[in-house]
Amino acid sequence: MQENLFIAEGSKIVPEIISSGFGSPQFIGTEKWIASNQQILQGIQIEVAEEMELEKISTLSTAPEVIAICKIPAQVNPVCEPGKLYLILDAIRDPGNMGTIIRLADWFGVDAIIASEDCVEWSNPKVIQSTMGAFIRIRPTYTDLKGFIESFNPQIPILAADLEGENLYSSSFIPEGCLILSSESHGLSTYLESLISRKLHIPRGLNSSGKTESLNVATAAAILLGEFTRRRAQS
Amino acid sequence: MQENLFIAEGSKIVPEIISSGFGSPQFIGTEKWIASNQQILQGIQIEVAEEMELEKISTLSTAPEVIAICKIPAQVNPVCEPGKLYLILDAIRDPGNMGTIIRLADWFGVDAIIASEDCVEWSNPKVIQSTMGAFIRIRPTYTDLKGFIESFNPQIPILAADLEGENLYSSSFIPEGCLILSSESHGLSTYLESLISRKLHIPRGLNSSGKTESLNVATAAAILLGEFTRRRAQS
Numbered sequence: 001m002q003e004n005l006f007i008a009e010g011s012k013i014v015p016e017i018i019s020s021g022f023g024s025p026q027f028i029g030t031e032k033w034i035a036s037n038q039q040i041l042q043g044i045q046i047e048v049a050e051e052m053e054l055e056k057i058s059t060l061s062t063a064p065e066v067i068a069i070c071k072i073p074a075q076v077n078p079v080c081e082p083g084k085l086y087l088i089l090d091a092i093r094d095p096g097n098m099g100t101i102i103r104l105a106d107w108f109g110v111d112a113i114i115a116s117e118d119c120v121e122w123s124n125p126k127v128i129q130s131t132m133g134a135f136i137r138i139r140p141t142y143t144d145l146k147g148f149i150e151s152f153n154p155q156i157p158i159l160a161a162d163l164e165g166e167n168l169y170s171s172s173f174i175p176e177g178c179l180i181l182s183s184e185s186h187g188l189s190t191y192l193e194s195l196i197s198r199k200l201h202i203p204r205g206l207n208s209s210g211k212t213e214s215l216n217v218a219t220a221a222a223i224l225l226g227e228f229t230r231r232r233a234q235s
Numbered sequence: 236m237q238e239n240l241f242i243a244e245g246s247k248i249v250p251e252i253i254s255s256g257f258g259s260p261q262f263i264g265t266e267k268w269i270a271s272n273q274q275i276l277q278g279i280q281i282e283v284a285e286e287m288e289l290e291k292i293s294t295l296s297t298a299p300e301v302i303a304i305c306k307i308p309a310q311v312n313p314v315c316e317p318g319k320l321y322l323i324l325d326a327i328r329d330p331g332n333m334g335t336i337i338r339l340a341d342w343f344g345v346d347a348i349i350a351s352e353d354c355v356e357w358s359n360p361k362v363i364q365s366t367m368g369a370f371i372r373i374r375p376t377y378t379d380l381k382g383f384i385e386s387f388n389p390q391i392p393i394l395a396a397d398l399e400g401e402n403l404y405s406s407s408f409i410p411e412g413c414l415i416l417s418s419e420s421h422g423l424s425t426y427l428e429s430l431i432s433r434k435l436h437i438p439r440g441l442n443s444s445g446k447t448e449s450l451n452v453a454t455a456a457a458i459l460l461g462e463f464t465r466r467r468a469q470s
Binding site for chain 1: 251320331335338339341342343344345346365367368369371372373403404405437438439440441442443444446447448449450451453454455457458460461462463464465467468469
């Protein structure tokens, strides 16, 4: 794959690319898939290929019936404003977690995702597949997090998920600003510590064994964004 | 692998099996791993193997330094009582989702997990790895869901996650009883529909594009269990 291109595969994601036109896509599909999807393909150019040819291009274990090869658009730097919700990703390297977080961010209407330069690229094929199409609507901006956060209006709260933080449910935090998520294996990067205004942790349930040490970062993102959404709906 | 055995791999999970003694385990490790883990291995029998031999047994892409081969214990049928929280899994076939749900159930102190017979086995190696050890403490009981739910005390609420349900945050549901989760691609199995007392859905955020159609089932489990835990702590 050329450096400025990425691949999206399968009959769930490709139709979303067709209808959005995202990334000036080039489509390749089997004759059978094309024949049964005439309606969404009106006015769209698509190359016909044998299943074997798609197998060669595909990154999946089972080759899809259709793929899209898209251009990676230029990165847009988000403008940080009060009253919005930004997700800040610190060293998230697992593609499945990154994709799930992008899908969640679209579901909950996060305003922007900002990622450290050592996070996995959103254009990684495994990320693309696990977003289920949400990358069309929201993608991380990769940048030096420290410089980025320091450039913020000091009135914007910088919250972080951390096992040592305040109880997510009983804390009086305001559900806006930046929410920093780190990979569970490495914890919060030291260089971010001094920038944080408040740390939050997800409490265990009453009957928990207390032996599961942490949650997966995408799962933690889900719980945090759920609670932010609940509070935002009430305010 | 023999039918009544399963494999757990790597230096995160195996020490938890060592300290719990779960599944009458048999351990195999490299000389190097054994030498640097003398403390946790006191009184424990472990077979020495070359890395190459571990590679042959391993199910991971990178062979671990240590593995445990364990017996699958006999299944215990949970007793259903009022005031408890049971997670009911309907056709969850993805091993990563199943493992993540087991990890969440341990974190939040779910009382039992009951799974339909077409769910992936908890002893599947990919499930084991993604539980991060939580399977030692909580495992699904596989059964005919319909018969199981019908045998319940009618006072126990049967809740289900469903895109057509009441808003999770504004609904007045009581956070106990059974919570049914289905795979996002198939939705709730028809045979369960008539047994449900209340359906809940996870609302999108205010600024959501509205175009992400659903959430991954493990992500949905995280959000629902988070909200159940918040309400249970308050009551």
